[in-house]
Amino acid sequence: MMEFDAQAWVKVAAFVGGGIAMGLGAIGAAIGEGYTASLANLAVSRNPKLSGDIFKNMLVGQAVAESASIFALVVAILLLFMNTGDATLIKAAALLGAGLSMGFGAVGSGVGSGFPGGQACLGISRQPANTSRLTTNMLIGSAVCQTPAIFSLVVAFILLFMDFSAAPLNPTWAALVGAGLSTGLAAIGSGYGGGMAAGGSCEGIARQPEATGNVTTVMLVGQAVAQTPAIFGLLVSFILMFKVFPETTQLQTSMALLGAGLSTGFGGIGPGLGNGMAAESAVCWVARNLPSAPELMRIMLVGQAVSQSTAIYAMVVSLVLIFVV
C-alpha cells in the first residue's frame, strides 16, 4: 500500500467505480425494456392492425426505462475522465462510493419502468380508444418510478464533485463508501416496487377506463409510500456525507459507518418491493371494484405501513451506528 502514491489509488477507485456503475447500471433498464417489448409483441399479435400505435408506445416506454442507465453511463464517463490532479486518498473512497450508488440505484428503477410500458401496450391492444389515457398514465407512473435512480444520481454527483480533502482519511473513507451503498441499495426495492404499482395501474385503466382518476390517485399514493425506503437511504447518505467525523485510528469507527450504510441500504430493498406489491394489488382491484376504492386505499396504506417497519428498524440501527457507538 505504501509503494503507490495517492494518485494511483484515486485512479484505481475511479476505474473500478466506473466499471461498477455501468456494469450494474445496465442490468435494470435492459430487463425492463425487454419486458416492455415482450408484452408489446403479445399486444401486436392480439391486434395487428394497431401495431403502429403499440410500437410507438413501446418505444416511448422503453425510452423512460433507459433513463436510469443513461444516468449510470454519465457517472461512469465522469469517473473515467474526470481530472483528479491533486486529489488525496479520501477522493478514492468518494469515487468508489459514487460508482456503487449509481450502479445499484439504476437497477430497480430500470426494471420497474418496464412494467407500465408493457401493460400500456397490452392495454392499447385491448382498448384502442384509450391510447392517450394509457400513455399518459404510463409516463406518470414510470416518471415516479425513476425517482430512486435520481436520488442515487444526486448522491453520486455529491461524492464526485464535493471536496472532501479537509476530512481525515479515517473514518471518512468508510462514511463515503457507506453513503454510496445506503442510497444505491435502498433504491433497488423502491424502484422495482414503484414500477409494479405503475404497471398495475396501466392494466387497471385498460380494463376499466372510467376508473382512470381513482386508479391514478391510488397509484400515486401507493408509489409515494413505496419511495419511503429510498428516502431513508438518501437521509442516511446525506448524514454520512456531511457529518464531520473526528480523526481516529480505530477500525471500529470505520466499520460502524460502513455498517450504517449497509443496514439502511439493504434494509430498503424488501419494504420497497413489498410496498410496491401492495400498491399494485390495490390499483388492480380499484379498477375492478370502483365503489370499494376507499376501503382498498385504507388497507393498502395499513399494509404498507406494517411492511415499512423493518426499513425503520434498519434506519434506527444505522443512526445508532453513526451517532451512538
Next chain:
Amino acid sequence: MAIEGMDLVKAAAFLGAGISMGLGAIGPGVGEGMVAAKACEAIGKNPREAGLLTRTMLVGQAVAESTGIYSLVIALLLLFVV
C-alpha cells in the same frame, strides 16, 4: 497501522450489526407486502368483510415480522452487549 485485538473485535461487531439488520429487513418487507397485496385483492372481491380481512392481514404480517425482530435483536446485541 497496527490494529489491536479489541478494536478489530468491535469493528467486526459493528459491521455485523449493519449486515444483520440490513439483510434481515429484506424478507419481512417482501413477505408483508405480499400479505397486503392479497388483502387488497380479498377486499376488492368482498368489500363487506373489510374488518375481518384487515384483522387477518395484520395477524399474518405480525407473524412474518418475527424474523425481522430476531435480526434487530442480534443487531442490538452486537452494538451494545458483546
